[in-house]
Amino acid sequence: MLPPAGEAVSIVEVAPRDGLQNESVVLPPEQRAEFISRLAACGLKRIEAGSFVSPKWVPSMAGTAEVLKLLGDRPELRLSALTPNARGFADALASGVAEVAVFMSASETHNQSNLNCSIAESLSRYAAIIEQGRATGMPARAYLSVVVGCPYEGKVAASKVVRLGVKLLEMGCYELSLGDTIGVGTPRQVSELVRDFIAEGVSPERLALHLHDTRGMALVNVLAGLESGVRTFDSSAGGLGGCPYAPGASGNLATEDLVYLCDGIGLQTGVNLENLVDTSAWMAEKLGKRPVSRVWQALRATKENA
Amino acid sequence: MLPPAGEAVSIVEVAPRDGLQNESVVLPPEQRAEFISRLAACGLKRIEAGSFVSPKWVPSMAGTAEVLKLLGDRPELRLSALTPNARGFADALASGVAEVAVFMSASETHNQSNLNCSIAESLSRYAAIIEQGRATGMPARAYLSVVVGCPYEGKVAASKVVRLGVKLLEMGCYELSLGDTIGVGTPRQVSELVRDFIAEGVSPERLALHLHDTRGMALVNVLAGLESGVRTFDSSAGGLGGCPYAPGASGNLATEDLVYLCDGIGLQTGVNLENLVDTSAWMAEKLGKRPVSRVWQALRATKENA
Numbered sequence: 001m002l003p004p005a006g007e008a009v010s011i012v013e014v015a016p017r018d019g020l021q022n023e024s025v026v027l028p029p030e031q032r033a034e035f036i037s038r039l040a041a042c043g044l045k046r047i048e049a050g051s052f053v054s055p056k057w058v059p060s061m062a063g064t065a066e067v068l069k070l071l072g073d074r075p076e077l078r079l080s081a082l083t084p085n086a087r088g089f090a091d092a093l094a095s096g097v098a099e100v101a102v103f104m105s106a107s108e109t110h111n112q113s114n115l116n117c118s119i120a121e122s123l124s125r126y127a128a129i130i131e132q133g134r135a136t137g138m139p140a141r142a143y144l145s146v147v148v149g150c151p152y153e154g155k156v157a158a159s160k161v162v163r164l165g166v167k168l169l170e171m172g173c174y175e176l177s178l179g180d181t182i183g184v185g186t187p188r189q190v191s192e193l194v195r196d197f198i199a200e201g202v203s204p205e206r207l208a209l210h211l212h213d214t215r216g217m218a219l220v221n222v223l224a225g226l227e228s229g230v231r232t233f234d235s236s237a238g239g240l241g242g243c244p245y246a247p248g249a250s251g252n253l254a255t256e257d258l259v260y261l262c263d264g265i266g267l268q269t270g271v272n273l274e275n276l277v278d279t280s281a282w283m284a285e286k287l288g289k290r291p292v293s294r295v296w297q298a299l300r301a302t303k304e305n306a
Numbered sequence: 307m308l309p310p311a312g313e314a315v316s317i318v319e320v321a322p323r324d325g326l327q328n329e330s331v332v333l334p335p336e337q338r339a340e341f342i343s344r345l346a347a348c349g350l351k352r353i354e355a356g357s358f359v360s361p362k363w364v365p366s367m368a369g370t371a372e373v374l375k376l377l378g379d380r381p382e383l384r385l386s387a388l389t390p391n392a393r394g395f396a397d398a399l400a401s402g403v404a405e406v407a408v409f410m411s412a413s414e415t416h417n418q419s420n421l422n423c424s425i426a427e428s429l430s431r432y433a434a435i436i437e438q439g440r441a442t443g444m445p446a447r448a449y450l451s452v453v454v455g456c457p458y459e460g461k462v463a464a465s466k467v468v469r470l471g472v473k474l475l476e477m478g479c480y481e482l483s484l485g486d487t488i489g490v491g492t493p494r495q496v497s498e499l500v501r502d503f504i505a506e507g508v509s510p511e512r513l514a515l516h517l518h519d520t521r522g523m524a525l526v527n528v529l530a531g532l533e534s535g536v537r538t539f540d541s542s543a544g545g546l547g548g549c550p551y552a553p554g555a556s557g558n559l560a561t562e563d564l565v566y567l568c569d570g571i572g573l574q575t576g577v578n579l580e581n582l583v584d585t586s587a588w589m590a591e592k593l594g595k596r597p598v599s600r601v602w603q604a605l606r607a608t609k610e611n612a
Binding site for chain 2: 002005185188189191216220263265266293294
């Protein structure tokens with residue numbers, strides 16, 4: 001059953017971090033701050049602003065403190081930044097960002113490859129960050145990736161995902177974002193995963209879905225999430241971030257596609273789709289590429305032909 | 307609610323007609339027949355083989371009789387051909403094709419533009435064809451297009467769609483394919499349309515959905531259809547047919563995407579996805595383009611990198 005018309009859906013806009021991080025062009029803090037301001041003007045409130053990691057690892061996220069400084073005090077927004085370790089958390093705290101986010105994988109191999117440590121080490125590292133966040137008034141969000149399939153280990157057991165997810169919530173994260181990082185999942189897997197969390201006492205209101213459109217399944221999985229009670233979804237303006245296979249192939253679910261779907265079924269996102277299409281066009285020009293979103297393409301073409 | 311795993315979904319493969327008709331390259335009957343044979347070898351049973359219309363109007367469908375002759379007797383398949391008028395029906399009858407299809411629009415302006423006659427004239431023309439089909443053992447399928455939105459008239463009233471659809475079924479069509487020709491629909495519209503047909507006594511087993519992926523909504527609408535009891539979907543190998551806006555933009559729902567979704571949720575299509583990806587690659591080469599299907603792109607890339 002679809003949620004009744006009029007219900008609200010919360011979008012976490014990830015293009016300025018998860019999106020830009022996976023693009024080959026590195027943008028200066030000024031342009032990243034302007035991107036965030038433009039996204040906010042479209043009605044997006046929850047925005048991943050950057051990442052406090054070593055610029056040696058992730059050059060595209062260098063200067064995240066500068067991005068936040070340029071944005072200044074924006075009490076109407078919930079800006080967040082990724083903090084992989086104590087050093088990152090200290091930088092986040094100094095930057096004045098509203099929220100922090102911790103991230104790990106549901107498969108041991110992917111965690112090792114991505115974070116260079118074991119799942120157990122990630123958990124213990126994050127326990128300290130989440131606790132400090134609580135003490136300093138910075139709520140922590142958790143990302144758990146490869147929750148359906150892992151590029152190294154194949155199918156990931158739902159029981160493992162639930163165990164780790166529940167752990168992250170118990171440690172104090174206010175929300176758990178479940179990532180189908182390689183975009184292999186289909187609706188029954190999503191429904192069953194949410195059902196398994198609910199069976200463990202987790203309200204679907206504390207869950208978010210972070211879906212990749214690699215195989216065009218992001219929106220059907222959103223629908224499965226909506227029908228299971230999930231109301232929070234991560235997405236990326238223009239589908240920015242990750243051409244994992246070929247030109248035109250898609251990584252992150254495009255915010256345009258998510259908003260078009262929600263508008264169509266009468267759910268409130270607060271986002272102005274037309275402004276968002278213009279914002280993605282502006283960013284695409286900086287990156288020298290076209291957004292992969294089909295909604296973007298259709299609306300843009302309509303505009304150009306008008 | 308998703309259908310239980312193990313249920314069957316019927317795919318009507320439209321690439322050899324609806325797909326090729328909307329491509330700029332015109333292929334000879336030999337290649338079209340080979341395309342159909344290859345699709346059949348992938349496990350597709352219901353295939354639109356061509357159209358008996360004047361080659362002056364639709365040059366790409368010239369030689370449909372020759373296509374069918376080259377295919378020979380294929381009792382395991384259900385090949386169909388579009389028959390817009392009495393002349394077309396006579397040609398279809400002579401060709402030995404198993405089924406005919408009639409097509410019209412739910413909006414007056416679109417019907418005029420597409421068929422050069424009024425809806426009332428279409429209905430009266432088809433009454434004769436459907437009756438002849440019944441007399442000669444050729445079942446007729448009906449396509450009703452622009453069932454959600456019309457490029458000329460905007461939103462199309464569901465009541466009008468239901469009235470015309472019921473009429474076509476009452477006239478003797480065994481199945482009604484509801485086409486979101488411009489790809490604007492979203493799941494609630496699909497669910498409500500199917501519900502309205504059911505309220506008029508039409509079993510969802512007599513309905514099919516013909517969805518376009520222009521705004522990436524085809525699969526969410528398939529899901530809404532599945533949850534409403536529909537088990538038949540039209541799709542086009544490689545997403546062939548219609549780049550209505552821009553390079554990379556998509557018209558027809560790609561069969562690859564539909565099969566991946568059905569495989570994922572445990573529904574039986576009888577189609578071998580890997581073979582289908584190869585078949586679409588073969589056809590794409592003939593047309594000098596890449597399939598727009600994301601599943602195609604992801605699977606092909608996996609193969610090329612292996």
